[in-house]
Amino acid sequence: MAMHKQALQPSIGWLPYAFLLLFSAIILIPFVYLVCSAVKTQAAFFSSHFLPRGEGFLGVAWHELTLEHFRVLFTDPSLGFARAVINSVFYASVSSVLATLCAAMGGYALAKFSFRANRLLTGLVLASLIVPAPLLLAPGYQLIYHLGLLNSFAGLILPGIAPAFGVFLFRQAMLHTVPLDLIEAARIDGCGEMRLFFSMILPLVRPMVGAFLLITFMGAWNNFIHPQIILQTPEKFPLAVAIAQLKGLYGTDYGLLMAGTMVSIAPVMCLFLFLQKDFISGLTSGAVKG
Secondary structure, three states: HHHHHHHHHHOOOOOHHHHHHHHHHHHHHHHHHHHHOOOOOOHHHOOOOOOOEOOHHHHHHHHHHHHHHHHHHHHOOOHHHHHHHHHHHHHHHHHHHHHHHHHHHHHHHHHOOOOOOOHHHHHHHHHHHHHHHHHHHHHHHHHHHOOOOOHHHHHHHHHHHHHHHHHHHHHHHHHHHHHHHHHHHHHHOOOOOOHEEEEEEEEOHHHHHHHHHHHHHHHHOOHHHHHHOOOEEEEEEHHHHHHHOOOOOOOHHHHHHHHHHHHHHHHHHHHHHHHHHHHHHHHHHOOOOO
């Protein structure tokens, strides 16, 4: 009977694996182009698409490859690239941690606390997801101006510490992941709300925490519009703005620009490799009702 069932199952064959391999190769082409362009001289950049051709080993002109662009990025004080890296690390780290923590608290309150305005607040959270983000630029700038937070990291971080998307995401995750009996048992044993949240609730939704932490870190790391609106001092600009300023007025060193872009994607890539299991588990945690 088992052999009969196996015979009825369709044979997948090698076609899906070949398609997956082809798709992966297509995805890697821009990254390979970026790496090759970052180590080429300005002359070699316009003479070849990838590695420069020559009479060297494997037909590559190795003498036309250089790491000078990376040295210039971190040693030229006029670029301020090293300072921009530090600014981005601080801004993205603080923003992602605060946004994840506040969103988890808001989602926990909406999912496990019974109060009159619960449905109303949930509806407001869902309604705020419909509002396009560009429409909030002008009123957000006016609010930060009246609060005296212009040209400060506080004015850049505070507006994004409680995203509606994160609150609703954690609400859905906690509805199906955190049992109410466990919460009541902990309260009967004398566990306080803060201790209950940090020692029991957050570990239960760890995949969602990792996934949302990665999402918010990437959003803050690649944020380009808001820093230019809120910040007015070049010394406070993050990496995304600093890379855009590498483009010259009368000419552009494309190798330098590609090297800066390569440096900017390295931390995000490392963070994704570190949190990839939590990222995949977090995205699928609310897909099936348990």
